[in-house]
Amino acid sequence: MMMMEFRVGDKVEVFCILGGGFGEDLLGGGWVAASISKLYGLEFEVELRTQLDINLMKLGVGASELRPQLPPKIYTLAEVAEHNNSKDCWLVIGGKVYDVTKFLDDHPGGDEVLLSATGKDATDDFEDVGHSTSARAMMDEYFVGDIDVSSFPTKTKYTPPKQPHYNQDKTSEFIIKLLQFLVPLAILGLAVAIRFYTKSA
Ligand code: HEM
Incomplete structure (x- = not known):
């Protein structure tokens, strides 16, 4: 049996089979990042750091199944972008980098979508x-x-084209409108006056 080399507070990766009461979505095994909070002989109380943020207490794992977490x-982004084909495919999702090469054939959404999401932040697509x-x-x-994240291209801010400078002085416009109203009125008045004058003459 392996010597105990881990202490409370150590960051480790734990290989474990998750299932049953820990959440139906977690069936299967895998390496997960964990920190040891207590030691019980060969059993550890660990706090898992999974996407699901489940606090899993008193999970029994053997010391031989622990390895220090680097x-x-x-x-x-430029480095990740080099892995952009079906033989070598890396993705950036949620600030993390994933090598999904082995998953391409099994991805339920197909390999094309994964390949088209390389070389950029694929978080929104995901x-x-x-x-x-x-x-x-x-x-x-x-x-x-x-x-x-500092390697992401900086977003260029859209600045709308400058509006042409319109003449704010509305005086001449007002005079034109007034004349349009007064001139016909004056003509009408003149016509009535002439008719009145010629009749009485
Ligand atoms: C490590 C990364 C990824 C994993 C592990 C993954 C896993 C999965 C799984 C398990 C499904 C089945 C449905 C579900 O359980 O939600 C799925 C469906 C799908 N995924 Fe992904 N995926 C990943 C990345 C992406 C990315 C980056 C895209 C888009 C660019 C994408 C697009 C899709 C599409 C379109 C479907 C099909 C959805 C449907 O038919 O309803 N996936 N993926």
Whole structure:
């Protein structure tokens, strides 16, 4: 049996089979990031850091099944973008980098959508589909590192074209409207006056 090399507070990765009372979506096994909060002989009280954010207490795992957790590697978007084909496909989702090469053939949404989501932040594409919690739980299996968000292209702000400067002075407009009203009135008045004058003459 392996010597106990872990202490309370250590960050570890635990291989475990999850299921039953821990959430129906978590059936299956896999490496998950965890921190040890208490030690019970060969059993550990661990707090899982999964996408589902489940606090799993008193999960029995053997010491031989623990391995120290290395800090995640940080990739730039340019580095991730090099993995953009069916033989080597990486995705950026939620600030994390996933190598989904082995998943391409099994992805229920098809490999094309995954390939078209390479080389960019695919978070919106992923969220727009409304992936289930089991889909999210699967992601840990493909996690390879974090993304350096400063490597994302800066969004260019849209500035609308400047409006032409209209003449704000409405005086001349008002005079024209007034004349349009007064001139016909004056002509009418003149006509009535002439008729009146010629009749009385
Ligand atoms: C590691 C990343 C991904 C995993 C593990 C994953 C997993 C899955 C799973 C398990 C499903 C079945 C439905 C569900 O359970 O939600 C699914 C469906 C689907 N996924 Fe993904 N997916 C990933 C990334 C993506 C990305 C980036 C896109 C889009 C660019 C995408 C598009 C789709 C589509 C279109 C469907 C089909 C939805 C339907 O037919 O209703 N997936 N995915």
